[in-house]
Amino acid sequence: MLFNSIEYLIFLPVVFIIYWLLKSNYKNQNILLLISSYVSYGWWDYRFLSLIVFSSFLDYYVGQKIESAHGDKNKKRWLLVSLCSNLGLLGVFKYYNFFAESFANTMSSVGWEVNALTLNIILPVGISFYTFQTLSYSIDIYRKEIKASKDIVGFFTFVSLFPQLVAGPIERASNLMPQIEGERKLNATLIKTGVFQIFIGLFRKVAIADNLGVYVDSVYGNYEIHNGSTLLVATVFYAFQIYFDFSGYSDIAIGSAKMFGFNFNRNFNLPYFSKTLTEFWRRWHMSLSFWLRDYLYISLGGNRKGIAITYRNLLLTMLLGGLWHGSSWNFVIWGGIHGLFLSLEKYTFSALKIKTFNAFGYLYTFIVVIVAWIFFRAPDFESAATIVSTIFSFDFGSLFLGDINKFVNAVLLLTIGVAIDLRLFKSKVSLEEFGVRFSTIRLTIIVSIIILLLCLFYSTTENFIYFQF
């Protein structure tokens, strides 16, 4: 069920009312949340619910086994069961065709034709997100950072909680499980911050991102006929499209969760206001970047095994982070660019003995990020390479505007979006907490204006970019 659909507009209040009618018993609330989450997911394709149930059951069971196992060896064995099963599922559903195709291409390039190995597999929505969530649960138990859950409904709810099931934020059990296994309360602060964040999220996604996407799609769909200035503007638009699309989704998820008394972790913190790429990754898709840091980079040795190993770990983490997004070499290259520049930054900081760049760093970071986004957006390596070379040929001609109305709308909405971010950046208050500042009347006015803007500028794009991951 999409957050920007009429179905969700009905679904959310209905679940909300029944949920708070059950306030005397949090376990009943959990049962309701579990059923609602499965309904919400099954709305897309009920067949893949079995995967979530399997993944939930596996880690519930394995979690208890890790905890009760004697000796590190036995604990590790159970952890491996979780790792192999979860990553195996992800491998089959998300990466099998990619590796089979890459293998066939490699063999073909050396003159050995391999029969078609690819399978007709549909990628289940959200598999990358809930797999990482259940994996972190088992790893945390292994690391003795949390206790295994004894509440099966609570644990299943943790895995499938509908606001974050299909595109995150990837919640840690240490944050969410205690909230699920205890009484929730709704107060004025949660209502104000939640409502504000839901509407800001809707505006970011439905108005800003989707309007930017119209221009981006028209340019990237015919990239070969456009000049450098058009491709550059389309790429800058894409940088903001993907940011407002995904942060907007996260805002709706976090805001919706607040209405049920849950506090999710932040997922975005104004990433384009970063002076370094290192800072960018502390602000962009934070639940994934911290996951990769804690469970991959640190597990590989982090920066504790010498400078060469540190660079290797950084590069490997970012390459795998890229691959997490999708089964395409373009995502790997995208991760590789980030890994390379993160390594270069680390070297520069240590050589110059500095901790960050000056104001010029904002520009540097943005340039690196948008060049990497070209590989993220382009359909294949050849087209990405053509776009990069056209932009960097600096042969800027007149700008293609397409439908002038749509272009003007996109620029106007982008300006509003950036102005909101600038206001948040200057106030040094996070969006998650910003709503609490408003009186009821002021919040009403702001929300009503957002509703008006949504009516005037909504776009009918039917998906969120991150659903494909």
Next chain:
Amino acid sequence: METKTLKQLLKLIALILVLSYTIDKVVFFSLNTISDNVMSGQAIGKLNQFLKVKDTTNLLVFGNSRANHHIVVDKLNPNAYNMGINGIGIAYNSTLINTLNPKKKQTVIVHIDTKNFFNDAYDGSDIRGLKTKYNRIDKITSALNESGKISSLQNIFYTMNYNGSAVGILKNFIKPKYNHLSYNGYDPLVVSKSKTEVRDYMLKNDIAEKCTDNHKVNPTALAYLEKIESFTEESKNNKTFIFVTSPIHNDACAVDNKILADILNKKNLTFWDFTNLYKTNNDDTSLWKDKTHMSNLGAEKFTTHLLKKHQAYTSSLK
């Protein structure tokens, strides 16, 4: 939930509903007032001008961007209007045709594209282009309701009727794009010197698409064609309907043209198919802007051809 929290929540919801509804109506009626005075721009000006002149002109052209850029209506009749609009299809055109006065003597040229007609994905959503007139013009309102392309929320939040067009309307209200009194709806595509290279490259690499086996007529397009057909019956003593497909640079598939021609012939609708009119003359790229759109030079040449055919046809009717 505490009673105090519940009261706060109910208060917030009630206030949001009341205020958003009020703001919506204030903005909607303000936009109505403004938009009624806008006569330029594709978003609403062209539609407003059409509604103003539709029952006083002698000749009308309906269709998409190819109709808009290919038919120099002045050449056909000094009192004519070209209602071709970018990106729209037969749903939009059929609805507008049905707003015409059946008693007014007129020639109506309907530009039809075979490719759109055989497109599985066509669902008639171009009719949404008329939403600024939703609940304001009866025939458009009923066509929009019937199409199912209007959100149920649109009956609560009226400003959704101006979705995507508000800025264009304001811009054309403050500074009209052109003087509508001297505008007949035809927009020439002039290819500047700097663009000729890109155009020539595209045309040189224009590989004709192969015919597919699927030549099933889109049921939505057919339903809207039948609505036009009903109107031709209703107005048969007063209106001459001509269905036209204008030239394409390199179309390799004649099957779909044939099927569409058969459908129109069976319905006793006059159909002139010019798809391949300049195919043998493909070296002359000056006629084109791109693979599917003719330049102003191409449009002049094509309209001259159309005029001759039209004159011959009119004489044959006498």
